[in-house]
Amino acid sequence: MPTFRNPVLPGCHPDPSVCRVGADFYLVTSSFAYYPGLPLFHSRDLVRWRQLTHVLNRPGQLPLHGLDVSDGVWAPTIRHHEGTFYVVSTLAVNRRGSRTFVVTATDPAGPWSDPVPLEAEGIDPSLFFDDDGRCWFTACRDAPGEGGPGELWMRELDLERLKLVGPTHVLWNGAVRGAWVEAPHLYKRDGVYHLIAAEGGTERNHSVTAARAAHVTGPYVTDPRSPLLTHRHRGPDEPVHNVGHVDLVDTPGGETWAVALGVRPVDGTHTLGREVFLVPVAWTAAGPVFAPETGGVRLSERLPALPAAPHDPPAPALTSFEGAGPGLEWSSLRGPVDHLVRPGADGLEIEAAPEPLSGTGVPAFVGRRQQHVRFHAAARVRFAASGPDEEAGLAVFQSQDQHAGLALTADAAGAPHAVLTVREAGAGTRLAAVPLPPGEEVVLAVEGDERAYAFRVRIGDRWTGLGEVERALLSTERAGGFVGVHLGLYAQGRGDGRRALVRWFDYRPLQH
Numbered sequence: 001m002p003t004f005r006n007p008v009l010p011g012c013h014p015d016p017s018v019c020r021v022g023a024d025f026y027l028v029t030s031s032f033a034y035y036p037g038l039p040l041f042h043s044r045d046l047v048r049w050r051q052l053t054h055v056l057n058r059p060g061q062l063p064l065h066g067l068d069v070s071d072g073v074w075a076p077t078i079r080h081h082e083g084t085f086y087v088v089s090t091l092a093v094n095r096r097g098s099r100t101f102v103v104t105a106t107d108p109a110g111p112w113s114d115p116v117p118l119e120a121e122g123i124d125p126s127l128f129f130d131d132d133g134r135c136w137f138t139a140c141r142d143a144p145g146e147g148g149p150g151e152l153w154m155r156e157l158d159l160e161r162l163k164l165v166g167p168t169h170v171l172w173n174g175a176v177r178g179a180w181v182e183a184p185h186l187y188k189r190d191g192v193y194h195l196i197a198a199e200g201g202t203e204r205n206h207s208v209t210a211a212r213a214a215h216v217t218g219p220y221v222t223d224p225r226s227p228l229l230t231h232r233h234r235g236p237d238e239p240v241h242n243v244g245h246v247d248l249v250d251t252p253g254g255e256t257w258a259v260a261l262g263v264r265p266v267d268g269t270h271t272l273g274r275e276v277f278l279v280p281v282a283w284t285a286a287g288p289v290f291a292p293e294t295g296g297v298r299l300s301e302r303l304p305a306l307p308a309a310p311h312d313p314p315a316p317a318l319t320s321f322e323g324a325g326p327g328l329e330w331s332s333l334r335g336p337v338d339h340l341v342r343p344g345a346d347g348l349e350i351e352a353a354p355e356p357l358s359g360t361g362v363p364a365f366v367g368r369r370q371q372h373v374r375f376h377a378a379a380r381v382r383f384a385a386s387g388p389d390e391e392a393g394l395a396v397f398q399s400q401d402q403h404a405g406l407a408l409t410a411d412a413a414g415a416p417h418a419v420l421t422v423r424e425a426g427a428g429t430r431l432a433a434v435p436l437p438p439g440e441e442v443v444l445a446v447e448g449d450e451r452a453y454a455f456r457v458r459i460g461d462r463w464t465g466l467g468e469v470e471r472a473l474l475s476t477e478r479a480g481g482f483v484g485v486h487l488g489l490y491a492q493g494r495g496d497g498r499r500a501l502v503r504w505f506d507y508r509p510l511q512h
């Protein structure tokens, strides 16, 4: 039987939502405080995804300044109705929904509208278009009193005015009721409304639960089979954990598949973030059955019965920045950096700006996701620092409080050095320093595996090791939060126009 490898989107791509128009599938994921926001992908076979754009890609659309990297844009839903694409999502501040919005487009590649605010409490908004053309908005919020701790609620969305109208319907408090009923999506099958949700939180107790109703506004009755999908009961040898937050899509041939988030821990911790897994679904009289053959999310799964995609997406390769800027896989933190990171004829010019990686502003930083536990990343960098307060190089970035960097800097006498620093729980430590010949362009490299990130610098054709940072230090379990590691290029300094030059960046998975 032909198979594919899960995850279908490796690296930090949490909270996937999917829809289909004809033969085309579209998928969006959370982006947190990374900019641009809400990456949008296209596929014909559900397995190979190519990024088309970001839904939020204009400055000023949402205020991300000052946010923890794990706040920001959370858990979008994408739907298509009568020629219009809709994405609903929330801006989270201090781990709570602060503003909910909807954006629309006729072409998923954009342009997307500016966010239209919706008067909605909570997080994880979704839309359901009923057969009669009415659109229902659902989300989750804290529940008052006895019913809690969380509740799923619904209001009608007026599609003309993009405004929530009519009464609020409280739909359901969850099946497990332990923690956080969230990520609701509503589907209609054979006249029955199926409300699918996540419960237990997005960590080890994550699960998929369900309720059903004969009318769209309820009453919703718990599906007694809940949880319908979870790996919470599996042991440490299980390769995929934290499974949940599903969205369902039907293929033209009548199959149903779910996209789910999951993580691949190594010795109990994961660094890649929550990734997108594809799971088969069978509809029965009792409701959806997830992964009917195995009951779980597998690294190798049978292929959807869809026409094969014409070609594989290009393998990760060396990115030359000579005359070209960073592509769609690159992000900055909390806002655009066009004024700080500019493509030039010789490479990417990064201005040594005062905002540090450890702050909550917009540092001179661009990063791409770490997508493989074993990988090699390197960049050819030139930077003439005049003192220890100026540095530029390669960052392994989990959060503003937890990251490592291999940078070019200078000592107090102005002599150039390469330094390895690590920051944990907000405190920075210099692990190693090696002197460099003045004016030399060097290659900064990091290699990761199950145990550690190892840093090296190449001067001429000679490699020098600077040391290692334990892998778990940059894991979500150690750092907290909702994101995975990004590999970045950055510069920091006095903001006096001094720049680093990055000729190329190379990212490659290494063989197991």
Ligand code: 6LW
Pocket (backbone or CB within 6 Å): 014, 015, 030, 074, 075, 123, 124, 180, 182, 183, 198, 201, 202, 203, 245, 482
């Ligand atoms: C997401 C929610 C969640 O909105 O994490 O704990 C949030 N669960 O479903 C951020 O990914």
